[in-house]
Amino acid sequence: MxxxxxxxxxxxxxxxxxxxxxxxxxxxxxxxxxxxxxxxxxxxxxxxxxxxFATKEDLLVAVLRRRDQRWRGDLAAHVDQAADPRERVLAVFDWLGQWFAQPGFRGCAWVNVHGELGASSDAVLAEVRSHKRAFHSQITSWVRATGTSVADPVFLLAEGAIVTAGISGDPAVAGHARAAAATLLGTA
CATH class of the missing domain: 1.10.10 (Arc Repressor Mutant, subunit A)
Incomplete structure (x- = not known):
């Protein structure tokens, strides 16, 4: 034995x-x-x-869960360095720009996986939706602290920047999304 x-x-x-x-x-x-x-x-x-992990799907779900914790944790650590609530929201886009510029950046892991398996795997779809809800909650918390009610548009700017950078390979989209968020927050 x-x-x-x-x-x-x-x-x-x-x-x-x-x-x-x-x-x-x-x-x-x-x-x-x-x-x-x-x-x-x-x-x-x-x-x-x-x-x-009994199946490849189980392994993938564990990978996504762990990545979610690390990804959102790294984002929060970066945002928490800013003292002003509006600057905290804009720091999201600064962090995204740094992420987009990293070697090997291939866009959003959850969007990519959803594109491959979201329609055929309830477990993967649930994990993707969980990540997106948690990211939306983070954005909402930071935006509410500014006294504005633009959390959904700011979230969509962040998501759009992630997808666009993943497809175009251009980290500059984070700066464009940041400028749009600043306008929404009234800080342009």
């Missing part, structure tokens, strides 16, 4: 698996990546991978 795997090894293997799957799924697309590629990239045997 094999020796039990220590908890720390279990945690590290799971993180390596999620890292590998996220890089592959985001970089190449979910349907283009087979589990053999995930196995090779993670360095874990398929049997171990399937002990963590």
């Amino acid at each position: 094999p020796a039990p795997i220590p908890e720390e090894r279990h945690r590290l293997d799971r993180e390596a698996l999620l890292d590998a799957a996220e890089e592959l799924f985001y970089g190449r697309g979910v349907q283009a990546v087979g589990m053999d590629q995930v196995r090779t990239a993670s360095g874990l045997p398929l049997k171990r991978i399937y002990r963590f």
Whole structure:
């Protein structure tokens, strides 16, 4: 009988698996990546991978959940550096511009996954919608602090900038969206 795997090894293997799957799924697309590629990239045997996640869909949902926490956490940390409520809202677009300029930027992971699987996977669709609701809630909170009621238009500017940058490859769209948000907030 094999020796039990220590908890720390279990945690590290799971993180390596999620890292590998996220890089592959985001970089190449979910349907283009087979589990053999995930196995090779993670360095874990398929049997171990399937002990963590029974299906590729389960692995994808875990990747999206973890990415959501990191993505929204990084955004909040950046926005929290601004003291003025209006500057906090505009900082969203500054952060987006930095993200758009990163090597390997391929647009919104949730929009990309929704395009591939949203109509065929209830679990993926639920995860995509959860992320978008949480992002909308963040934007709404920051906009409300300005005393204005333009949260939905600001959210749409952010979402539109993400999709446009993903398609065009041009990080400058974040600046255009920032200028439009400033106008909405009355700070232009």
